[in-house]
Amino acid sequence: KAGVTQTPRYLIKTRGQQVTLSCSPISGHRSVSWYQQTPGQGLQFLFEYFSETQRNKGNFPGRFSGRQFSNSRSEMNVSTLELGDSALYLCASSIGLAAYQETQYFGPGTRLLVL
């Protein structure tokens, strides 16, 4: 089975722009979670989607949003980019909700640099 794929792998944007990141989960997985990884804050949970519905949300401003499609693919959007949004964005998929202790499989991440 193919693993979790994320596109693009690298991205450079300028402040004020918006960006959309994409995540394709492992085939058969219905849950997709997003995480932000920075040197200062470490790994932080953004949100989880299951069956096209947001099930959990971390402590991030409304500029961060996401959605999930019927094929379980997910997109994450960040509007009005700030320098502090520079990070590695990781996507993880699992068969069911994380609440059921489902093992999450991570993609390689999208590295976003905001200038």
Place this chain on the structure above:
Amino acid sequence: AQSVTQLDSQVPVFEEAPVELRCNYSSSVSVYLFWYVQYPNQGLQLLLKYLSGSTLVESINGFEAEFNKSQTSFHLRKPSVHISDTAEYFCAVMDNAGNMLTFGGGTRLMVKP
């Protein structure tokens, strides 16, 4: 709310030596515990997890971790490390409502020949 503390940001060790990566957590409810490993330029991979039952859990590549409820710890150990174990290791907890994973700051294990 829950939190995870990984006391060592970096652990240098010689090849074939034993290693322990420390992880302490705080939570007002029961938790599930995880260790993830991140190799350079890659995503995270689940190393092992504790959900219930035996407090000692093992991975297929020789790592083990022991859940100690009284000390709220979940330290990761390996009796003999290899160069290929060089990576960043993250401890994580999930409350028993399964809301989300909370990660520690990570420990960079550097195995030297």
